[in-house]
Amino acid sequence: EQISELTLTVSTLTQDNQELERLRELMNMKNRYSGYPMVGAHIVAKESGKWYSTFTLDVGTNDGIQKDMNVIAHGGLVGIVTDVGNNFCTVRSIIDDDNSVSAQFEENSQLCIINGSVSLMEKNLLEFTNVSADVYIPMNGAVVTSNISSKYLPGILIGYVTDYKLDKNDLTQSGYIKPIVDFSDLEEVLVITKL
Numbered sequence: 001e002q003i004s005e006l007t008l009t010v011s012t013l014t015q016d017n018q019e020l021e022r023l024r025e026l027m028n029m030k031n032r033y034s035g036y037p038m039v040g041a042h043i044v045a046k047e048s049g050k051w052y053s054t055f056t057l058d059v060g061t062n063d064g065i066q067k068d069m070n071v072i073a074h075g076g077l078v079g080i081v082t083d084v085g086n087n088f089c090t091v092r093s094i095i096d097d098d099n100s101v102s103a104q105f106e107e108n109s110q111l112c113i114i115n116g117s118v119s120l121m122e123k124n125l126l127e128f129t130n131v132s133a134d135v136y137i138p139m140n141g142a143v144v145t146s147n148i149s150s151k152y153l154p155g156i157l158i159g160y161v162t163d164y165k166l167d168k169n170d171l172t173q174s175g176y177i178k179p180i181v182d183f184s185d186l187e188e189v190l191v192i193t194k195l
Contacts, residue, residue: 022187022188023188025074025075026040026073026188026189026190028075029072029073029075029190030190032075033072033156033192036153036192036193036194037192037193037194038072038190038191038192038193039059039063039064039065039190039191039193040188040189040190040191041057041058041059041063041089041188041189041190041191042057042058042187042188043055043056043057043058043186043187043188043189044056044057044058044088049118050184051093051095051118051121051183051184052078052093052095052183052184052186053092053093053095053096053097053116053118053183054082054090054091054092054093054096055090055091055093055186056088056089056090056091057071057088057089057090057091057189057191058087058088059087059088059089059191060084060085060086060087060088060089061084061085061086062086062087064193065081065084065089065191065193066081066084066193066195067081067082067083067084068080068081068151068195069081069191069192069193069194069195070145070151070152070153070156070191070192071091071093071189071190071191071192072156072189072190072192073181073186073188073189073190074180074181074182074186075157075180075181076156076157076158076159076179076180076181077094077101077145077152077156077157077158077180077181078091078093078094078181078183078186078189079091079092079093079094079096079099080092080099080151080152081191089191091189093116093183094114094116094126094158094179095116095117095118095120095121095126095179095183096116096118097116097117097118098116099115099116100113100114100115100116101113101114101145101149101152101158102145102146102148102149102150102152103128103143103144103145103146103158104143104144104145104146104147105137105138105141105142105143105161106141106142106143106144107138107141107142108135108136108138110131110132110135110136110137111130111131111146111148112128112129112130112131112143113128113129113130114126114127114128114143114158114177115127115128115129120176121183121184124178124179125162125176125177125178125179126158126159126176126177126178126179127174127175127176128143128161128164128174128175128176128177129172129174130172130174131164131172131173131174131175132171132172132173133166133167133170133171133172133173135173137161137164137173137175138161139161139162139164140160140161140162141160141161142157142159142160143157143158143159143160143161143177144156144157144158145158153192153194157180158177158179158180159177159178159179159180159181160177160178160180161175161176161177162175162176162177162178163175163176164176
């Protein structure tokens with residue numbers, strides 16, 4: 001009986017410790033993006049499958065959430081709110097096949113487009129395109145949301161360049177970034193309550 005009680009206690013403490021680490025990470029993000037007002041939220045449902053391409057949060061219009069608000073976790077951009085109810089909202093993540101994000105290389109502010117692809121997430125990658133052939137692409141350089149996006153706030157980290165190549169047309173370059181967010185393991189997120 002004591003062994004059973006202690007096993008339960010250890011399990012509970014382990015879960016509490018994991019939750020504490022996740023919440024500390026969210027607090028660090030809140031400090032990093034301190035210029036933006038935010039609301040914390042828990043993921044309460046998601047589409048079937050391994051990846052969090054579309055999911056539901058436990059916050060809605062009663063919490064000040066609106067369509068097109070940005071969602072962040074793990075130090076960077078997760079996605080955007082696409083539907084809102086009184087006590088819930090739906091988020092489409094940047095890995096969703098129907099999503100694209102206007103981005104830029106942090107080092108030189110050159111623009112690119114990040115295209116969602118759930119199939120690429122098997123390799124833990126996102127694709128970037130539409131980079132002029134003469135633009136310098138910094139290997140391992142940070143890629144952030146651009147300041148010309150109509151839906152995404154500027155300066156939110158997306159990931160880091162892992163590879164690039166000149167396209168067949170010799171006019172543009174494309175490549176891959178490793179996202180900062182782990183899209184197979186999300187529980188809590190922050191919604192930026194600014195459009």
